[in-house]
Structures are given as C-alpha cells and as structure tokens.
Amino acid sequence: MLAETASTVLAARGLTVASPGGRAVVDGADLDLRSGEIVGLTGPSGAGKSTLAFALLGLARAPFSLAGGQVLIGGRDLLSLPEEAARAVRGRDIGLIVQNPRAALHPMLDVGRQIGRIWRTHTGGDARAARDRAVEMLRLVGINDPDRRAAAFAHELSGGMAQRVLIAAALAADPAILVADEPTSGLDVTVQAQFLDMMWRAAKDRGTAMLLVTQEPGVLANYCDRVLTMEAGRIVADRPTRAHFAGRAVTARATIRSLPEAAAAPVVTAVSLSKRFPLRDGKAVHAVDDLTLSIRPGEAVGLVGESGSGKTTAGRCLLRLIEPTAGRVTLAGRDLSTLSAGDLRRLRAKAQIVRQDPFDSFDPRWRLGRSLREPLDVHRPDMDAVAKAARVAELIRLVGCEPAVAEARPRDLAAGMLQRLAIARALATEPAFIVLDEPTSVLTPDARREIVALLRRLQDELGVAYLFISHDLTTVAALCHRVVVMYLGQIVEEGTTAAIFDDPRHPYTRALIAAHLDEDPANRRVDRPQPDRVEGEIPSPIDLPTGCYLASRCPMALDRCGTERQALAPLAGDRTVRCWRAAELDTDNEVRHAL
Amino acid sequence: MIGRFVVRRIGVAIVQLAVLAVAVFFLIRLLPADPVARFVGLNATPEAYAAAKANLGLDRPLTEQFAAFLGLAGDGRVPGLLQGGLGVSWVSGAPVAAEVAAYLPVTLELIGLAFLVAILVGVPVGAWGALKPGGAADKGTLVYGLFAGSQPEFTWGIVFIFVFFVGLGIAPGPLGRLSPLTEPPDAITGAMTVDALLAGRPDLFLEALHYLMLPVLTLAFVLSGPIIKMVRENTGAALLSEHVLYARAAGLPARVVARDALRAAFAPSMTLIGVLFGFMLGGAVLVESMFSLGGLGQYAIRSILAFDYPAIQGVVLVISAISLAVYLILDVAHAMLDPRVTL
Numbered sequence: 053m054l055a056e057t058a059s060t061v062l063a064a065r066g067l068t069v070a071s072p073g074g075r076a077v078v079d080g081a082d083l084d085l086r087s088g089e090i091v092g093l094t095g096p097s098g099a100g101k102s103t104l105a106f107a108l109l110g111l112a113r114a115p116f117s118l119a120g121g122q123v124l125i126g127g128r129d130l131l132s133l134p135e136e137a138a139r140a141v142r143g144r145d146i147g148l149i150v151q152n153p154r155a156a157l158h159p160m161l162d163v164g165r166q167i168g169r170i171w172r173t174h175t176g177g178d179a180r181a182a183r184d185r186a187v188e189m190l191r192l193v194g195i196n197d198p199d200r201r202a203a204a205f206a207h208e209l210s211g212g213m214a215q216r217v218l219i220a221a222a223l224a225a226d227p228a229i230l231v232a233d234e235p236t237s238g239l240d241v242t243v244q245a246q247f248l249d250m251m252w253r254a255a256k257d258r259g260t261a262m263l264l265v266t267q268e269p270g271v272l273a274n275y276c277d278r279v280l281t282m283e284a285g286r287i288v289a290d291r292p293t294r295a296h297f298a299g300r301a302v303t304a305r306a307t308i309r310s311l312p313e314a315a316a317a318p319v320v321t322a323v324s325l326s327k328r329f330p331l332r333d334g335k336a337v338h339a340v341d342d343l344t345l346s347i348r349p350g351e352a353v354g355l356v357g358e359s360g361s362g363k364t365t366a367g368r369c370l371l372r373l374i375e376p377t378a379g380r381v382t383l384a385g386r387d388l389s390t391l392s393a394g395d396l397r398r399l400r401a402k403a404q405i406v407r408q409d410p411f412d413s414f415d416p417r418w419r420l421g422r423s424l425r426e427p428l429d430v431h432r433p434d435m436d437a438v439a440k441a442a443r444v445a446e447l448i449r450l451v452g453c454e455p456a457v458a459e460a461r462p463r464d465l466a467a468g469m470l471q472r473l474a475i476a477r478a479l480a481t482e483p484a485f486i487v488l489d490e491p492t493s494v495l496t497p498d499a500r501r502e503i504v505a506l507l508r509r510l511q512d513e514l515g516v517a518y519l520f521i522s523h524d525l526t527t528v529a530a531l532c533h534r535v536v537v538m539y540l541g542q543i544v545e546e547g548t549t550a551a552i553f554d555d556p557r558h559p560y561t562r563a564l565i566a567a568h569l570d571e572d573p574a575n576r577r578v579d580r581p582q583p584d585r586v587e588g589e590i591p592s593p594i595d596l597p598t599g600c601y602l603a604s605r606c607p608m609a610l611d612r613c614g615t616e617r618q619a620l621a622p623l624a625g626d627r628t629v630r631c632w633r634a635a636e637l638d639t640d641n642e643v644r645h646a647l
Numbered sequence: 648m649i650g651r652f653v654v655r656r657i658g659v660a661i662v663q664l665a666v667l668a669v670a671v672f673f674l675i676r677l678l679p680a681d682p683v684a685r686f687v688g689l690n691a692t693p694e695a696y697a698a699a700k701a702n703l704g705l706d707r708p709l710t711e712q713f714a715a716f717l718g719l720a721g722d723g724r725v726p727g728l729l730q731g732g733l734g735v736s737w738v739s740g741a742p743v744a745a746e747v748a749a750y751l752p753v754t755l756e757l758i759g760l761a762f763l764v765a766i767l768v769g770v771p772v773g774a775w776g777a778l779k780p781g782g783a784a785d786k787g788t789l790v791y792g793l794f795a796g797s798q799p800e801f802t803w804g805i806v807f808i809f810v811f812f813v814g815l816g817i818a819p820g821p822l823g824r825l826s827p828l829t830e831p832p833d834a835i836t837g838a839m840t841v842d843a844l845l846a847g848r849p850d851l852f853l854e855a856l857h858y859l860m861l862p863v864l865t866l867a868f869v870l871s872g873p874i875i876k877m878v879r880e881n882t883g884a885a886l887l888s889e890h891v892l893y894a895r896a897a898g899l900p901a902r903v904v905a906r907d908a909l910r911a912a913f914a915p916s917m918t919l920i921g922v923l924f925g926f927m928l929g930g931a932v933l934v935e936s937m938f939s940l941g942g943l944g945q946y947a948i949r950s951i952l953a954f955d956y957p958a959i960q961g962v963v964l965v966i967s968a969i970s971l972a973v974y975l976i977l978d979v980a981h982a983m984l985d986p987r988v989t990l
C-alpha cells in the first residue's frame with residue numbers, strides 16, 4: 053500500500069482538508085487508484101467524501117482549504133507543484149464529474165464550446181478542431197444529434213443530458229484518472245443505468261482509473277471493484293466490493309406481503325382521473341391521463357415511474373389537493389367532487405399525505421410537539437388539552453421515537469427521524485388512507501430501510517391503506533402488495549408485486565426493473581446482457597406521441613406502435629398491461645434475477 | 648422573437664406615456680398656482696389679466712384645454728400630442744418640442760460620457776477587487792465607496808471646481824460648453840463634441856471635452872461607487888459558483904476562469920445600470936446648472952419656476968420616454984448576452 057506499484061496512477065497520502073476553524077474535514081486520507089479499476093467511496097452525508105474528491109485534484113471548496121498531505125500523480129506531488137503546473141495536470145491527467153452538472157456548466161456559453169476549450173487547453177489544438185472534438189465526444193457519450201446539442205446551453209439540457217456533457221468534457225482530453233462525485237444523484241433509474249454502464253465501459257476500455265463517490269449500495273455492488281468507507285473525515289475501511297457486502301443480508305424482497313381480507317370495500321377509488329395543466333399557447337401538459345385505481349383497507353399500492361410520469365400529480369388528485377380536470381374520486385364511499393367544503397374538510401382527516409422532504413412538513417419555528425398537535429386542533433374539537441397531549445405522546449411512541457423529541461425543533465433532528473414524525477403527524481387523525489409521496493428519497497439508505505420497516509409495522513397494526521409513490525424499486529418491493537407503473541401520465545402496467553417484479557410484461561416495466569441495481573455484488577448488471585432497455589429520456593408531456601407513448605424508446609416497437617394508441621387490457625395472472633405485444637413476452641428463457 | 652418583444656414593449660410604453668400625459672396635464676392644473684398672475688405681474692389691471700388668461704387659453708373649460716393639448720380641437724395652428732407636438736412654451740412662444748430638442752442632446756452627452764467614464768473605471772476596479780480580495784484595489788474602493796456616496800453631486804461639483812479650476816488651474820471655469828470667445832460649430836446633433844467632429848474641427852472637440860471635464864468627473868465620481876460595488880459583488884459571487892470551481896477542476900487557465908466569472912457577473916449588473924440611468928437624469932439637473940451647460944435639466948427648472956405648463960408637460964413626457972427606451976434597450980441587450988433570458 054505504501055509503495056507506488058506499477059499500475060497505481062494516483063496515490064494520496066495523509067491528505068487533509070481543514071475548515072477555517074482548523075477542524076479537519078478530511079483527516080489524513082490515504083488511497084490508491086489503479087488503472088482500469090473502479091473504486092467506490094461511500095459513507096454517510098457529511099463524512100467528507102465530496103471534499104476528498106475535490107482534494108484529489110488539489111482543490112478545496114471555499115471556505116475549506118488544503119492543509120497537508122500529498123497527491124502523487126505520475127510520481128509528482130500535485131499539491132506541491134507550482135500553480136501553473138498543477139493546473140495543467142487537472143483536466144489532462146485527472147478529470148472530474150460533479151454532482152450537479154447543470155450548475156457546473158457556464159450558463160452563457162454553449163456546451164460545445166465548453167467541451168472544446170477543455171480539450172484545447174490540454175492539447176493545444178485550434179478552435180475548429182476543438183468544435184469537431186466536442187461533437188465527436190457528444191456522439192461518443194450517446195447524445196443524439198450532437199451537432200445541434202453542441203450549440204445548446206446548460207439550462208436547455210435535462211439533468212441526464214447535462215451529466216453526459218460533463219463526461220464528454222472529462223473524457224475529451226483522455227485523462228488516466230476520473231473522479232466522479234455522486235454523478236447519478238437526481239437522475240432517474242433508467243438514465244442512471246445508461247450513465248453508469250457508459251462510465252464502466254469507458255473505464256474498462258480505456259484503462260481509466262476511477263473513483264466513484266456514492267451513497268447507493270446498488271451502485272457500489274454493480275460497478276465498483278473496491279469500496280472505501282469514510283466516516284467523519286477518515287477512511288475507515290478499504291475492501292474489495294464482495295468483502296464490503298459480506299455479512300450484509302442482500303436486501304431481498306422481504307417476504308411477499310399477503311393481502312388483507314379481500315372482501316373489504318375499497319377505501320379509495322379513482323375512476324378515469326385526468327389532470328391537464330393548460331399552457332398559455334392553448335396547449336396543455338397532460339400530467340395524468342385516464343387513471344383508474346382502487347386501494348383496499350390495509351393495502352399498500354406502489355406507484356412507480358420516472359420523474360415526469362405524473363405520479364406525484366396523481367397522488368395529489370386522489371386527495372383533491374389539486375382539482376382533477378376530469379374523473380371521480382371516492383373516499384370511504386363518498387364522492388369527493390360532490391362534497392361541501394365542510395364535509396370535505398372533515399373527510400380530509402381520513403386521508404393524509406406525507407411529503408418527500410420532511411423539512412417541508414413542519415414549521416421550522418415550532419417545537420415538534422406543537423406540530424403534532426396541530427391536526428388535532430383542527431379536526432378534533434372534542435378533545436381537551438390533556439387528551440391531546442396524551443395523543444401526541446402516543447403518536448411519538450407509535451413511530452418509535454423518544455418522548456423528548458416533542459421539545460425539539462425540526463433542525464435539531466436528522467432527516468430520517470423527522471420523517472418518522474411526519475408519519476406520526478399524518479396518523480394523528482386516524483386516517484384510513486395515506487399518500488406517501490417519495491418519503492424515502494432524500495434519506496440515506498439506512499434511514500430508508502428503517503422507514504420502510506416502520507411503515508410495514510404501522511400498516512399491520514392500524515390497517516391503514518397506502519399509496520406509496522417512489523422511483524426506488526427496492527423500497528417499493530419491500531413495502532407494497534401491488535404495483536402500478538406509470539409512464540407519461542398513463543398506467544402502463546398494474547399487478548401484484550410478485551407479478552411485476554418477477555415477470556414484468558410491459559417493455560417499460562421491464563426496462564425499469566432491468567435498470568434497477570441490486571445490492572448484490574455476486575449478480576452484477578455489467579455481467580449480464582441487457583436486452584430490456586429504453587433509450588433516451590421521457591418525451592414531453594405537452595406534445596404527446598400519436599401512437600403508443602413508449603414507441604420512440606421501446607426496444608420492441610413495430611410500425612403499428614407508432615400509429616396506434618394502446619389501451620389497458622387484462623392479462624393472465626391478475627394484471628393489466630398497456631401493450632399489444634405484452635402477451636408474446638415470455639420470460640422463461642431469459643436471465644431473471646430475484647429482487 | 649426579439650422583434651415581437653420589442654413591438655409589445657413599445658405598445659406598453661405608449662400606453663404608459665398616454666396615462667402619464669393625462670395625469671401630468673390634470674395634476675399640474677391642480678397646483679395652487681396662478682400662472683397668469685406670474686405673466687402679467689401682480690399689479691396688472693383686471694383687463695390685462697383677462698386678456699393674458701384668454702391668450703394662454705386658460706379661460707376655456709378644462710376639457711377644451713385638454714382637447715387642445717391632444718390636438719383634437721383648437722385652431723390647428725399648434726400641433727397637439729396626437730400630431731407629435733408638445734405645445735408652445737408660454738415663456739418663449741417657441742414650440743416646446745423644438746426647445747427640448749435643443750436642450751436634450753446636452754444632457755445626453757453629459758450623462759453618456761459620465762457613464763462611459765464610470766464603467767471604464769468601475770468595471771476593472773470592481774473585478775480586480777473581487778479577484779484579489781483584501782488587496783489594494785479592494786481596500787481602496789471600500790474607502791472610496793463610503794467617501795463618494797457620502798455627499799450629493801452638488802458638493803462634489805463645488806469641491807472639484809475649487810480644486811481643479813481655482814486651485815490647480817487645469818480645468819476651465821464653470822461657464823458653459825465652450826469658451827465664451829469661441830465660435831461654436833453648426834448645431835447638427837446638438838451635442839458639442841459630436842458637432843465639432845462633424846464640422847471637422849478637432850480643436851473644438853478637445854475644447855468641448857475640456858469644458859465637459861469637471862461636470863463629467865462630478866457625475867462619474869458619484870456613479871462609479873455603485874458600479875464598482877455591484878461588479879465587485881457579482882464577480883465575487885460568480886467566483887464562488889459551481890461553474891468556476893468546475894472550470895478550475897478542468898484545468899482551464901486562470902485568465903479564462905476570471906473571464907468566465909466576469910461574463911456571468913455582467914448580465915445581472917445591467918439591471919442596475921438602468922436604475923442608475925434614471926437616477927442620473929435627476930443628478931444632471933444640478934450639475935448642468937452649476938456648470939451653466941444649458942441642458943434639459945436647466946430647462947426643466949426654468950419652466951417650473953415660470954409655471955410654463957406646456958414646457959413642464961413636455962419635459963416630463965420626454966424624460967419618461969427616454970427612461971422607458973433605456974430599459975427596453977437594456978432588456979434586449981441582456982437577452983442577447985444571456986441565453987437563459989427569453990423575451
């Protein structure tokens with residue numbers, strides 16, 4: 053580990069980054085990167101991963117500063133080189149891909165120029181050649197119509213597209229080392245999979261050494277050869293990926309949940325629900341299109357799909373938090389659209405929502421006890437102060453928190469703990485139905501698992517029904533009895549969790565499941581063929597395709613798909629699918645893996 | 648797309664000016680002032696008073712006066728607002744439009760040069776301060792900013808006259824736009840420096856610049872403070888931005904990184920330039936008077952003191968129209984510089 057071996061292209065020794073107060077944010081980090089090797093760097097947020105990644109380039113984000121150590125690249129210490137020599141190393145020998153690609157691009161220069169000038173700086177080519185190189189790199193990273201895209205500005209790109217631009221820029225000068233700082237955070241699963249596949253191929257084909265900073269176990273398991281774990285500024289473990297995962301139970305789909313008594317009438321039903329947001333020029337965004345759905349007491353239904361599929365809007369329409377354009381919602385047997393304002397308010401107590409970011413659910417100035425009591429103040433005029441206080445204490449206990457948190461304010465708690473209390477608050481009025489809108493997506497993997505366990509326990513104890521909106525299939529599989537897959541505002545497939553995950557029939561569902569990264573290094577995505585994938589990104593919900601909405605991206609599309617709208621049709625095995633070819637698909641002879 | 652935007656904005660501006668014209672016309676007549684008495688003097692006979700009143704048209708009902716102002720009624724001798732006229736000055740008897748056209752170029756020349764100087768000085772100094780925080784430029788501008796903003800233009804004008812004319816003798820006295828002994832060039836544009844060049848007289852050009860030196864310095868001195876501060880802050884923010892950090896990580900040379908930051912800082916700065924321009928139209932009044940330049944500001948003061956209603960209306964409308972035009976130009980320039988701005 054101490055000697056620089058032949059294939060080691062970067063070695064950091066005692067690398068230290070300090071805050072203005074002298075606290076070590078990165079504390080004496082040692083690490084080696086070898087050519088052709090992808091090394092994962094993981095750890096809780098705030099552990100210093102991102103700071104370490106920047107420090108490998110000899111940079112520190114203000115107000116931090118480099119406080120010691122060495123970064124050896126090609127036998128020279130980057131940190132003790134004169135500024136001009138260090139600058140020449142950055143971008144040429146070591147490239148960086150950052151977390152927020154749109155912010156990393158200059159807003160007023162087209163992306164072709166930004167890629168080209170990095171290449172030019174390090175190779176000394178002329179402006180024409182730089183433009184050609186930029187277009188070539190954009191094509192290489194799989195961007196359609198690279199000539200036109202080269203003239204685009206950062207704000208015109210989607211997150212996934214901007215991320216590809218950054219890879220194109222990083223690869224342009226062909227550096228031997230790549231540092232990628234959470235490159236897929238905020239991307240949809242299908243885009244994440246496309247992106248990581250491409251990075252993996254680039255590393256393996258070119259022999260690039262790569263440091264991949266990530267919190268996602270799925271990413272580590274599928275793409276990394278070795279995993280470094282950071283805690284509080286220190287690297288506390290450096291192990292091969294399998295060793296990293298050894299001893300952890302592969303998060304299997306925790307026993308398929310048996311459905312509660314089927315006899316009960318649905319607690320919530322939506323019939324032909326649609327929501328259009330009109331635009332100024334007479335067009336409209338078709339957020340939700342003809343959605344029909346029912347959920348029974350004690351049932352958890354997962355609603356999955358990429359961002360832009362309309363799943364959040366659908367959840368809000370169900371609670372009439374936004375007014376649907378068409379369709380009918382029945383809650384506990386009563387039609388929401390015909391209710392008076394007072395009745396609607398009373399019924400609201402029976403249907404609650406938990407939002408994505410728990411910090412949005414609470415007034416930051418209030419103590420949490422007061423926030424938990426608020427729904428009781430509104431809906432339970434019959435309760436006196438003593439009864440309310442008792443109920444608040446009971447709720448806190450119910451979600452497994454200490455009574456003392458009632459005295460805390462939101463900023464005092466971690467996101468995972470706060471999300472528990474957001475759930476407690478939603479339960480205050482004993483609702484029959486809760487919409488959970490991506491409640492785990494801002495949480496760390498550990499906190500995510502805990503929330504899912506909590507939701508399962510609460511459902512078993514209280515019999516409440518859930519609509520669980522998420523793009524994270526692992527959590528959906530662990531929690532839900534049934535899964536609804538949405539694409540561009542429509543349901544494309546609906547069935548039991550087992551049916552959807554083990555035998556998906558709609559090509560989009562298949563791609564979604566295939567793009568999912570199992571937390572299992574023995575079953576890596578990169579080791580198997582990937583027949584089920586959709587290319588590119590979700591089309592605009594304004595100018596809808598004429599035929600099947602998936603036709604432009606579908607690997608199974610035929611001519612007929614481009615002209616014919618598809619209808620949801622029942623298929624054997626308790627499910628419905630919106631694809632005329634669904635019946636042809638047979639999964640027997642394909643490599644399927646247990647999720 | 649820009650074409651459509653400009654047409655729409657001009658349409659809106661016309662509506663705004665129309666409302667303003669109505670408002671000014673009626674508000675001015677609500678003032679507790681008696682312009683007739685002002686003209687005939689307090690000791691005039693009632694007959695002379697009535698004659699003067701009839702002469703100014705003030706004996707007619709307000710609606711008729713307004714119709715005449717718009718050019719819908721009256722004797723047709725004087726073009727009204729709808730014909731593009733601003734009426735006739737009660738003081739001089741000359742068309743207000745012609746008088747404004749004579750005075751306005753002086754003011755625009757003064758403000759234009761002051762802006763040029765302030766930007767040429769302010770942008771590099773502000774950028775330098777941001778690139779080398781705590782350096783000499785940064786510290787110097789901090790002191791200067793506090794100092795320059797502490798007094799109005801008026802005070803600085805007097806200080807500069809005292810130092811550069813009385814003390815050092817390197818500036819001409821505050822006596823106008825050229826030496827009283829010099830024959831001015833033909834007034835073509837009305838701006839002395841431009842007319843001198845058009846007349847092929849570089850000597851006059853230099854003389855005109857020399858006479859403008861102190862007024863321009865006075866305005867630019869006050870104007871530079873906010874410009875430096877704004878460039879300093881916007882550049883500072885841009886230097887801390889993600890894209891600058893990324894540019895450094897990509898190994899781009901320091902000068903390219905600095906240029907990136909400046910480019911990002913410039914666009915938001917343009918809004919403030921528009922605000923400062925409106926501000927300067929006010930500041931120019933005092934400076935013009937102090938240096939006897941004979942600009943629109945001086946004309947406005949004279950008209951107000953004389954209760955010359957048509958002239959006051961004309962000046963208000965013209966200044967507003969110019970401000971609206973400047974905002975429009977800045978918006979279009981902003982959109983052309985920054986691809987994120989769509990019109």
Ligand code: SF4
Nearest residue numbers: 600603606609613631
């Ligand atoms: S209808 Fe055609 S395009 Fe649509 S999902 Fe089925 S095969 Fe693909």
